[in-house]
Amino acid sequence: MGQLSSVYRRLEEGAKRLTPQRELIIKLFLERPGQHLSAEEVHQLVKQEFRDIGLATVYRTLELLTKLDILHQIHFNDGRARYEINRETADVHRHHHLVCLRCGRVEEFQEDLLEALEARLLRERGFRVMDHELKFFGVCHQCEGKSANT
Amino acid sequence: MGQLSSVYRRLEEGAKRLTPQRELIIKLFLERPGQHLSAEEVHQLVKQEFRDIGLATVYRTLELLTKLDILHQIHFNDGRARYEINRETADVHRHHHLVCLRCGRVEEFQEDLLEALEARLLRERGFRVMDHELKFFGVCHQCEGKSANT
């Protein structure tokens, strides 16, 4: 699958250069498909291979990649933005999050219940949905196992 | 309906005092059921009736009311927290948001599609859902009308 070349193409179309810093950040996300990394986490990880990268560069790159639709920004209500790689649109549109309130881990799940609802919102309210976000907050299987109380 | 007295009771149970500042903030939200106010907005509005209220007091009150389950905190990805009054639990659980990307207005809608899904998450993945958040981002009816392009 030509994920990387598709990313490079989108960079070119935006007249943006593929610098070593950007390349490392992109590869980071491609290597970790199910993850949701914060800017700080990206910075720490990239630093292992590129010692002098600045945090500002990380932020600017994350912003750029988000604009180019290569990354997607999400918030899990912990006060910092996180980023995940954008899979194919159809796929992204059906992928949601389970946030564990105990350990903070974020799982994903697939579900396409929402298409019919979106069609109805357009029909009945004239609201044209372009994106959506469905998050469940609760207790994950592992944490539930650790303590039987509550 | 005894919404106010229920709020007062919950304050008492928490051994918290009903100060003029707190009372004004609570009334603000009771008067505006469909709204999602930021701390800054609450501060501005309360100032009209209580000139010397400090922003820190607003933040502390919003935190307290959220802990007491009187308010609910939400994020619409604009970098600041917003608050809305908590209706009955069953109701809250079926109320979601439509965020217009053009004008920023937030509408609400009711839908209880998610109960079945939550039951399945528990059964199939052992994830016990305690809260959820469903947001649609798009273009509202009014904004769609204003410009026929895109």
Add this chain to the structure above:
DNA sequence: ATACGTGCAAAGCCTTTGCAGGTGA
């Protein structure tokens, strides 16, 4: 040459915290 990219430090937001002074029980 010119537009783009980078690291660093400073500045910006929103939010939280420390503190001294007040107030209700």
Add this chain to the structure above:
DNA sequence: TCACCTGCAAAGGCTTTGCACGTAT
């Protein structure tokens, strides 16, 4: 008295911006 509240100012955490220095085209 003692725990609770408040306003103010300072500090915090995450993110953006200004700037001077590089580097591709």
